Amino acid sequence: MENIFKLGIIVPTWNSEKDLKPLLESFQQLTCKHQIEKIVFVDSGSKDRTVDLLCEIQKIPQNILPIKVLQLDRDKGYAHALNQGIYTFNNYFPNYLLFSNPDVIYPRFFLDKILEEVKGYETLNIGIIGPRVLAPIGNGKWQEENLRPRNLWGIPQYRPKDQKVYFVHSTHGASLLVKKEVLEKIGFFDEDYFLYWDEHDFCTRARKAGFSIVIVNTISILHHPSEIRSESQNKSKIFLYYQYRNQFLFAKKNYGLISQCLFLCIRFLVFVRELINYILKKQWAYAKTMSLGFLRGLLNEKGISKLSF
Incomplete structure (x- = not known):
């Protein structure tokens, strides 16, 4: 049946x-x-x-x-x-x-x-x-x-x-x-x-x-994620911010200390690569936003953030 x-x-x-x-x-x-x-x-x-x-x-x-x-x-x-x-x-x-x-x-x-x-x-x-x-x-x-x-x-x-x-x-x-x-x-x-x-x-x-x-x-x-991509296919600032902030929260909630360090080292390399890409394109607002998310993640912020964009 x-x-x-x-x-x-x-x-x-x-x-x-x-x-x-x-x-x-x-x-x-x-x-x-x-x-x-x-x-x-x-x-x-x-x-x-x-x-x-x-x-x-x-x-x-x-x-x-x-x-x-x-x-x-x-x-x-x-x-x-x-x-x-x-x-x-x-x-x-x-x-x-x-x-x-x-x-x-x-x-x-x-x-x-x-x-x-x-x-x-x-x-x-x-x-x-x-x-x-x-x-x-x-x-x-x-x-x-x-x-x-x-x-x-x-x-x-x-x-x-x-x-x-x-x-x-x-x-x-x-x-x-x-x-x-x-x-x-x-x-x-x-x-x-x-x-x-x-x-x-x-x-x-x-x-x-x-x-x-x-x-x-x-x-x-x-x-068709309008909140992530504009017509020019750029990632939105809010996407960049929470993506980089929340990876710290994810690591701390789901991994032990050694795995946390390994995971965040790999994610840091991804962060650096994308940051350099935005700097080379002179997209300073995106570089600043992802850096802010990364920093606040490092400082253990969670929940909603106070953002000016």
């Missing part, structure tokens, strides 16, 4: 007005033999028309899309929004929860196919599943965001192109399909990160608890 799973979807939003329409359209055209119990949009105090659009979305008949909208008074971080969405299930978790960025477009058979492809791996205790993630490169073209996958230490990971499923240290935070047993065993997302590296922390804790993490190579999503 074929298993029919119960599913839930959680989507944090913050000034996501431009992203909601394509995401919602992709949700509406999903064909899924499994039961989607609820789609929870969690807004973190948006200043644009995101909340108005969410209120309109909530009027969609529940038999078409079972949508719930949760409005928070202010932005306390991506992990906080995810956790607030989890709480709406009142500890009665569906078999799987999909944590999705708002700036994602899903293919029609996404849920059915991604669950179908991991069949046969039950003995490996898969707890977190991710798809291939494609990002725009201009002229209407898309490219995989991580063509040469590396683990969190920066070491290249072998990925056979003809293999449907491959195992990784961590998967992309734009779309995480998480088995309920993972949440029951390791808890929720760590809100100390505020933004970025929280998914790596979550995946690392899951691996330590005995779960496997996989990418399904045969299904892709489209990710």
